[in-house]
Amino acid sequence: MPPSFPTEYQKIIERLESINPVHYARSRNNIDGAVTHISPYLTHGVVSLPYVRDSVLKKYSVKESYTFIFELAWREFFQRVYTEEQDRIFKDLKSPQTGVRRYGVPKAFVDATTGIIAIDTAYASLYTTGYMHNHARMWQAMLATNVGHYSWWDVSRYMFYYLVDGDKASNTLSWQWVAGTFSSKQYVANQEMINKFSPVRQNNTYLDVDTSLLTVLDPKELEEGVPFTLTTDFELFKSTGTLDMLSGDSYMLYSIWTLDPTWNPVNTPATKVLFIDRDELTMFPVSPARIAFICALSKNIPSIHIVVGTLDELKEWSIGKSVYRKSHPALERWPGVVSSPEYLFPEIAHVPRGFMSYWKKCEAYLYL
Ligand SMILES: Cc1cc2nc3c(=O)[nH]c(=O)nc-3n(C[C@H](O)[C@H](O)[C@H](O)COP(=O)(O)OP(=O)(O)OC[C@H]3O[C@@H](n4cnc5c(N)ncnc54)[C@H](O)[C@@H]3O)c2cc1C
Incomplete structure (x- = not known):
C-alpha cells in the first residue's frame, strides 16, 4: 500500500497512537518495514518530538522504545545543529565535498531511469506520494553525490521540492552526511547492500562491485544533468x-x-x-x-x-x-515573543557536531 498522509488532527493523533516501537526496531531498515510515516507532522510542527515520544512511552517501556527514540533524536540533532549554525548549514559544513564534477540534477532522477530498481521505484513513488523510505533516501543521495559526482546542493533541493516532509535541517544535513561534508567519510552502498533491504533483488548492475570501487565509478546512466529550475507557485x-x-x-x-x-x-x-x-x-x-x-x-x-x-x-x-x-x-x-523550544533532551546545552557524541549525552537522561 503506498503511504498516505491524512491532515485531520484526530487522524494524525491516531497514527501516533498506533506506533509499535518493537515492530519498528525489528524492521525499520527494510524498504517495506514498519516505519511510522509521521515525518510530515513533525516537519510541519503539528506534533512535537516530546509529544511523540511520550505517546509511545504510555504503552511501551524505554527499553522497547529505545530504537525509536534513537531515531527521533536524529531529528532533534539536526534541528539543534540548524539552530546553532543557522544558514551555514546550506554550505559544506565540516569539510568541502570532494570529487564534484557536475551541478544540477541527474536526468535519470527526473525520469526515474538510473537502472537501479530500488532507486527508480523510490523516485516514482516520491513523485506520486511525496514520501521516500530513509534507506532509499540514503541510496539515491550517495548515487548522486559519491557515484555520480554531483554537488549535493541542487539535487537535495530537487528532492526537497517533492517531499511532503521536506525539512531544511533534516534534508540538508542528511545530504551533507552522505556526501561526507558533515561526517567523517562518504556513505556508499553497493548492489548487495541495497538488495539486503529492498524487496527487489537485482544483479549485474553498475553498483554490483566492491564498495571500495563505488566512488571511482562514473556510470553513463548518471552523466546527463539538468539544471535546477523548480519554483513555488x-x-x-x-x-x-x-x-x-x-x-x-x-x-x-x-x-x-x-x-x-x-x-x-x-x-x-x-x-x-x-x-x-x-x-x-x-x-x-x-x-x-x-x-x-x-x-x-x-x-x-x-x-x-x-x-x-x-x-x-x-x-x-x-x-x-x-x-x-x-x-x-x-x-x-x-x-515576536517566542515559546520555549520543545526538546527531547532539553538538559543538553551544547550539541556536539557528531550524532553519536550527541546520543551518548542523551542516553544519560533516557531512563530518568
Ligand atoms: C538524504 C536524506 C534526506 C532526508 N530528508 C528528510 C527531510 O526532508 N525531512 C525529514 O523529516 N527527514 C528527512 N530524512 C530523514 C529520514 O529519512 C526521514 O525522517 C524518515 O524517512 C521519515 O519517515 P518516517 O516518519 O516513516 O520515519 P521513521 O523511521 O518512522 O522515524 C520516525 C521519525 O524519526 C525521525 N527520523 C528517523 N530517521 C531519521 C533520520 N535518519 N534523520 C532524521 N530524522 C529521522 C523522523 O522525524 C521520523 O519521522 C532524510 C534522510 C536522508 C538520508
Whole structure:
C-alpha cells in the first residue's frame, strides 16, 4: 500500500497512537518495514518530538522504545545543529565535498531511469506520494553525490521540492552526511547492500562491485544533468489578504514549520496568521502537492488567515504589536515573543557536531 498522509488532527493523533516501537526496531531498515510515516507532522510542527515520544512511552517501556527514540533524536540533532549554525548549514559544513564534477540534477532522477530498481521505484513513488523510505533516501543521495559526482546542493533541493516532509535541517544535513561534508567519510552502498533491504533483488548492475570501487565509478546512466529550475507557485496558498488587512489586539504567528493546533500562548482571543515567507520558499521551492498539504494542515487551526510576504514586510508590520510565535530554527529572524523550544533532551546545552557524541549525552537522561 503506498503511504498516505491524512491532515485531520484526530487522524494524525491516531497514527501516533498506533506506533509499535518493537515492530519498528525489528524492521525499520527494510524498504517495506514498519516505519511510522509521521515525518510530515513533525516537519510541519503539528506534533512535537516530546509529544511523540511520550505517546509511545504510555504503552511501551524505554527499553522497547529505545530504537525509536534513537531515531527521533536524529531529528532533534539536526534541528539543534540548524539552530546553532543557522544558514551555514546550506554550505559544506565540516569539510568541502570532494570529487564534484557536475551541478544540477541527474536526468535519470527526473525520469526515474538510473537502472537501479530500488532507486527508480523510490523516485516514482516520491513523485506520486511525496514520501521516500530513509534507506532509499540514503541510496539515491550517495548515487548522486559519491557515484555520480554531483554537488549535493541542487539535487537535495530537487528532492526537497517533492517531499511532503521536506525539512531544511533534516534534508540538508542528511545530504551533507552522505556526501561526507558533515561526517567523517562518504556513505556508499553497493548492489548487495541495497538488495539486503529492498524487496527487489537485482544483479549485474553498475553498483554490483566492491564498495571500495563505488566512488571511482562514473556510470553513463548518471552523466546527463539538468539544471535546477523548480519554483513555488505562491498563488496556490490562496492568501486571504495582506498583513495590513489584519486587525486585533494580539497575534499568533504561525509558519509552515509550526502548525500546532494545540498551541495557546495567550489567554485572550488572538488573530491567527500563517505567514508564508516568500524568500524562504524561493530558495527552497515546494510542489503544489506540498502546498495543498500545508493548507489542509492549517485548517486544524480555526479562523487562521494565510498571508504571503517577505520577512522585511513581516518585521515592519510587527512593530508596536503583540506578536507571539513558536520556536523553530528557521524562524530565528522572525519577530515576536517566542515559546520555549520543545526538546527531547532539553538538559543538553551544547550539541556536539557528531550524532553519536550527541546520543551518548542523551542516553544519560533516557531512563530518568
Ligand atoms: C538524504 C536524506 C534526506 C532526508 N530528508 C528528510 C527531510 O526532508 N525531512 C525529514 O523529516 N527527514 C528527512 N530524512 C530523514 C529520514 O529519512 C526521514 O525522517 C524518515 O524517512 C521519515 O519517515 P518516517 O516518519 O516513516 O520515519 P521513521 O523511521 O518512522 O522515524 C520516525 C521519525 O524519526 C525521525 N527520523 C528517523 N530517521 C531519521 C533520520 N535518519 N534523520 C532524521 N530524522 C529521522 C523522523 O522525524 C521520523 O519521522 C532524510 C534522510 C536522508 C538520508
